[in-house]
Amino acid sequence: MRLIPMNRILLAAALFLALPASIPTFAQGFKDTSMLRAPKGSPVAIYEFEDLECPACAHAFPIVHAAVDKYKIPLVRHDFPLRMHIWSFDAAVTARYMQDKISPQFAEDYRRAVFANQMSIASKEDLNAFTQKYFQSHGKVMPFVIDPNGLFAAEVHADQTLGERVGLTKTPTIFIVTQKGYTEVSDVTQLYAMLDTAIAENPAPAAAAKPKTTTAKR
Numbered sequence: 001m002r003l004i005p006m007n008r009i010l011l012a013a014a015l016f017l018a019l020p021a022s023i024p025t026f027a028q029g030f031k032d033t034s035m036l037r038a039p040k041g042s043p044v045a046i047y048e049f050e051d052l053e054c055p056a057c058a059h060a061f062p063i064v065h066a067a068v069d070k071y072k073i074p075l076v077r078h079d080f081p082l083r084m085h086i087w088s089f090d091a092a093v094t095a096r097y098m099q100d101k102i103s104p105q106f107a108e109d110y111r112r113a114v115f116a117n118q119m120s121i122a123s124k125e126d127l128n129a130f131t132q133k134y135f136q137s138h139g140k141v142m143p144f145v146i147d148p149n150g151l152f153a154a155e156v157h158a159d160q161t162l163g164e165r166v167g168l169t170k171t172p173t174i175f176i177v178t179q180k181g182y183t184e185v186s187d188v189t190q191l192y193a194m195l196d197t198a199i200a201e202n203p204a205p206a207a208a209a210k211p212k213t214t215t216a217k218r
Contacts, residue, residue, distance in 0.1 A: 031167035036175055036182035042074050043202040044178055044195065049080035049163050051171040052095070053088035058115035060172045060188045067191050071199065077215050078159040080171055087127040089156060094131055096152035099215060102140065107215075110134060178202045 038045040046064060050057045068075045079095075081088035091114055099107035113134060114121070121127050135142035147153055163173070174185040176198045183198070185191050 030184075032165045033182060035162070036166070036177050038177045038179055039074050039076065043204050044071075044176065044198045045074040045076055046191075046195075047076045047078075047175040047177045047182070049078045049159070049166075049168055049171060049173045051079070051081050051085060051088050052091040052111065052114050053085040053118065053121075054082065054171045055118060056170075057172045058118055060174065061112065061115050063188050063191060064172075064174065067195060070192075071195055073195075073199075076177075078162060079156045079215070080160060080163040080168060080173070081156065082171060087121060087124045089153075090124055091127055091131075092156045092159075093147050093152045096155050096215065097143075097146050100152070104215075106138070106140075 036047055048064060079092040081092055095107045095111050098110055117130060121130055132142050175182045176185060176194055178198060185194060
């Protein structure tokens, strides 16, 4: 959800200058964007901050992942649970546990399932019941305490701090990043067109990299 509207003056200027989609943009509210670069060896990538309780993130999830598969580019994901959301932080911690202790694919499927079932999860108790059922349906045993040492909570907090450093105002916040800069994807329906432009302007040197999703660990 967007908390601060885009500055109309900046938007008008961008339209007037007709900047190519892959040229770095500097939207209102962004502060430190030094980290918004593609991973080493990748000409183009998608860089995303998401909140598992955010309906707009649920809408964007399949579009973003389909683009990653189509274009064979990395996805660098950060959790950014908004402060007003009741259970999104706990869901992110659980997904981190699954990624580390079970498998990245198991965690990815859990995120997808949470997004698909957002409307039936209204509280932390609902999330716990949903997660227990998810473990059971996949032949796994849910631990009594997901994060006894606070390791995964610390990782999510680190992502929140990074998002605040960037100056995030909404979720999802999606960027197309290159080795030179970034472009915010303010309308996820334009993701493919923007990727076409970015990839044309930043061709891969040789064979395309295998698509990979990473959830940053700190």
